[in-house]
Amino acid sequence: MADHGNDDGAGSETVTAPRKKRGLAHALAASRYSFQGFRRLMGEAAFRQELLGYCLALVLFAVVGAEVSDYLIFTVLALSLFAIEALNTAIEEVVDRVSPEFSLAARHAKDLGSFAVFCLLVANGLWVLFVVLI
Numbered sequence: 001m002a003d004h005g006n007d008d009g010a011g012s013e014t015v016t017a018p019r020k021k022r023g024l025a026h027a028l029a030a031s032r033y034s035f036q037g038f039r040r041l042m043g044e045a046a047f048r049q050e051l052l053g054y055c056l057a058l059v060l061f062a063v064v065g066a067e068v069s070d071y072l073i074f075t076v077l078a079l080s081l082f083a084i085e086a087l088n089t090a091i092e093e094v095v096d097r098v099s100p101e102f103s104l105a106a107r108h109a110k111d112l113g114s115f116a117v118f119c120l121l122v123a124n125g126l127w128v129l130f131v132v133l134i
Contacts, residue, residue: 037086046117047085054078057128070131077127081120088113 021029041047054074061071091113099106 041082041086041089044085044089047082047089050078050081050085050121053124057124060128061131064132066131074124074127074131077120077124081117081124084116084120088117 020026057074058071061074091109095106095109
């Protein structure tokens with residue numbers, strides 16, 4: 001399991017891994033780790049822009065009278081985008097920590113993460129266009 005210490009995202013600190021928890025304590029700890037991940041992701045301009053785009057698209061859906069199913073599909077697409085953005089940020093942080101010097105493999109890892117985000121941005125954009133124009 002990943003280290004879920006109090007790292008502020010700088011990537012230069014080493015923290016002790018927390019002891020494994022079980023049952024309700026595990027669920028609460030996992031929720032806390034997820035919230036810490038969300039807070040870390042809020043530090044990324046790309047994520048803030050994606051979140052803003054999601055909110056603006058919801059307003060646009062309301063203006064055009066979108067169906068409930070349109071909102072649901074868009075929300076699933078947006079959550080997928082946010083998840084991939086989080087994974088892309090994680091890849092970038094790990095690559096920067098492990099390979100601070102230039103490396104072709106590091107560049108490829110970052111480019112592949114970026115491409116994954118791009119694919120979901122296109123999927124989200126296409127869905128918004130479909131709902132608004134059709």
